[in-house]
Amino acid sequence: MSSPAELREGYEHFDPRAYLRNNYLPPRADFSSEEFVVPWKLRCLAETFASGEIRGRTLIDVGSGPTIYQLLSACDHFEEIVATDYLAVNREELGRWARGEPGAFDWSPFIQHVCKIEGRGEPWQDKERRLRERLRRILPIDVHRPEPLGAPLRPPADALLSAFCLEAVSPDRAAFVRALAHVGNLLRPGGHALLLGALGESFYLAGPARLPVVPLEESDVREALAAAGFALRELRSYAMPAALRTGVDDVDGVFFAHAQKPLEA
Numbered sequence: 001m002s003s004p005a006e007l008r009e010g011y012e013h014f015d016p017r018a019y020l021r022n023n024y025l026p027p028r029a030d031f032s033s034e035e036f037v038v039p040w041k042l043r044c045l046a047e048t049f050a051s052g053e054i055r056g057r058t059l060i061d062v063g064s065g066p067t068i069y070q071l072l073s074a075c076d077h078f079e080e081i082v083a084t085d086y087l088a089v090n091r092e093e094l095g096r097w098a099r100g101e102p103g104a105f106d107w108s109p110f111i112q113h114v115c116k117i118e119g120r121g122e123p124w125q126d127k128e129r130r131l132r133e134r135l136r137r138i139l140p141i142d143v144h145r146p147e148p149l150g151a152p153l154r155p156p157a158d159a160l161l162s163a164f165c166l167e168a169v170s171p172d173r174a175a176f177v178r179a180l181a182h183v184g185n186l187l188r189p190g191g192h193a194l195l196l197g198a199l200g201e202s203f204y205l206a207g208p209a210r211l212p213v214v215p216l217e218e219s220d221v222r223e224a225l226a227a228a229g230f231a232l233r234e235l236r237s238y239a240m241p242a243a244l245r246t247g248v249d250d251v252d253g254v255f256f257a258h259a260q261k262p263l264e265a
């Protein structure tokens with residue numbers, strides 16, 4: 001089990017470009033079949049937002065890392081998207097994309113795929129422009145703090161999204177529950193929480209960094225959400241095929257959870 005100090009030290013060597021290469025270029029960024037992990041993740045989000053039930057003024061993305069794919073369906077339903085990450089290098093990577101600067105990561109295959117599965121015939125450049133317009137703030141965050149942003153979000157977020165962050169920064173399941181409770185403080189009562197995360201993962205690589213991950217099973221996710229005070233709406237799992245087990249981590253699968261913070265505080 002890693003200590004919080006070891007975790008912090010590990011993240012000093014996190015290389016965003018290596019992380020993007022490991023997870024968001026082929027073979028993992030394969031859009032040719034719904035059987036592959038990226039189309040599965042994008043479909044979970046597109047289907048959940050398609051109902052129109054999850055909408056409002058602000059959505060906060062917890063531990064965005066250097067990625068924006070997780071915001072592509074959300075951005076149609078919120079006036080403001082707040083991205084967050086612990087590392088300045090990741091916030092800078094997000095800023096480069098948001099400003100359309102040269103050298104930013106090319107998310108166009110992901111944007112094109114989301115427009116295709118949303119089935120509205122929307123030009124992908126329109127969705128790219130809308131996300132860039134609505135991605136208004138990129139803030140530092142530490143989910144180990146009861147107030148992860150250092151101060152309460154005013155007004156609290158109407159929805160919360162987090163992809164592959166909490167299990168990757170929690171030394172054990174109890175820390176995972178605490179991090180969930182902390183980020184729940186950013187969400188208004190009745191607000192929706194959407195989580196994507198790794199199942200059965202104990203480490204992942206990001207360039208020189210080798211980061212520990214608390215291995216979770218679906219039951220751990222279910223129990224953690226309940227312990228953190230969330231009401232579970234839906235929990236889906238994906239098993240990582242052999243072709244996508246590339247050695248950049250030892251992830252067995254991916255979970256998608258849709259939960260809600262109860263109205264009564």
Ligand SMILES: Nc1ncnc2c1ncn2[C@@H]1O[C@@H](CSCCNC[C@@H]2Cc3ccc([N+](=O)[O-])cc3CN2)[C@@H](O)[C@H]1O
Nearest residue numbers: 023037063065086087141142143164165168169198204249
């Ligand atoms: N205390 C903290 N509070 C908030 N964020 C923090 C804190 N410390 C570090 N961070 C921040 O959290 C990190 C988020 S990236 C975590 C990566 N998770 C594991 C990786 C992800 C992945 C992705 C895709 C697929 N797939 O199959 O498609 C599989 C996998 C499995 N491996 C990083 O941005 C760091 O900067």
